[in-house]
Amino acid sequence: MKTLFLLCVLFTVASLRTYSKCELARVFQSYGLDDIPGYSLADWVCMVQYESSFRTNALRHNRRIGRVDSTNYGLFQFNSRWWCADGKMGNSRNGCKQHCTQFVDNNIADDITCAKRVVKDRQGMDAWYGWKKHCKGKVDNYLQECNL
Known part of the structure; x- marks a missing residue:
């Protein structure tokens, strides 16, 4: 029993990932989030800071x-009512056509694809409360130290 517990703890720790601000900015840049009309790279990174504290496994x-x-x-805090299906809600719209567990692993390619889908809706980045409250119109120098 102790062995099973230790394996579970090791797996959980191994599957955790917390990005730094500048590291995530570079990753987002490589996936083209700086090419989304109306939003800067700083908007995306700031939003993730306030939504998930840069943690891939945030719930x-x-x-x-x-x-x-x-x-x-x-990272992006996709809601199970609108963007993914977690099997707990029968009425999920599942706009990104993913199971919610896909968004709590360290592979963030599918997360970024879903984020691009979310921002195409009429709300745009206003869909994220963290962005609306903390980042919208406030990110001019947010990534200055990242030297991008």
Whole structure:
């Protein structure tokens, strides 16, 4: 039993990834997030800072009247009601056509594809509360130290 517990702990620790701001900016740049009309690379990195603290395995349960209503997953905090299916909500729109667990691993290519899909909707980046509150119109010098 102890061996199983240790293996689970090791797997969990090995699967965690927290990016630094500048490291994530470079990764996002390589995936073309700096080419999305209307949004800068700084907008994307700032949003992820406030949504997930740069953690690939971030989870946030949204409660309504004492029960979990939906869950947000990964770097971009994709909501299980709108963007992915977690098997807990029968009415998920699953706009990115992914299982939510795909967004809590260290492969962020599918996360970025989904983020590009989200921003195409009429809300754009306003879909992310963290961006709207902390980043929108405030990121002029946000990546200055990254030397991009």
